[in-house]
Amino acid sequence: MNRTHPESNTPERKQGGRPKLPDGEKRDCPVKVYFDRANYAKLVRRSKRTARPLSEIVYELAVNGYVKEPLSKETIKWLRALAGMANNLNQLAHLGHIHGPQYIADDNKRLSGEISGLIVKLNEQL
Template sequence: MATEAGANSQRHRGGRPTLPKARRRSKSVTVRFSKIDYETLRVRCRRANRRLSEYIRESALQSEVVMPHTTENASLYRELAGMANNLNQLARLSHQTSLYHTSRRVDEALEKVLAIINEYRQEKEGNG
């Protein structure tokens, strides 16, 4: 009989296998949502065919947080928007007169825009 009891304890008893300690979900985070946001989450998790906790966990772990704009970037955006406005005005002028008269101004504006774009890319690569 002792051998049967030992054999039973070694047999797989069924159920889900235990996870290693590092993979066990032992920490919880409390998050509050408005009623509208909560209903939006419920609709999205139903569409994804996931439980609400699974959907929130996957969304939090698989998404990338976009960093806020720095003051330096904001000034670049303003400058770029101003140049875009100037370029628009030059395009209107070229339609009213001829492109030959405004081509020099367009080339100057384009060079400035490209310089700002390159500066932004270099800054992004340096921070990324």
């Protein structure tokens, strides 16, 4: 069965693919750049480290003056652990409101020490 638009007899077609960029954001002016071998090797290493193409790295350096590097897997792991500890701390606060602060004192002290240690590690990493 052929679907047609109610006002015309032409079949409906879905727009496929990525939407077009506005004229101001479209990159349509190429620039050819040559590098010596040492600087090219630096770019290739940075490309592998950030998992981004060379053209994107050169563009970011030319426009912004720096390339924002992604967080390391270890840092992401620490941030997830910190989020879990924050959730546990909220649960302890809830229990403290119900049973009183003495009920959670030991757990609170242990957890706050772990959180402090993790924040120190994150500060050293960043």
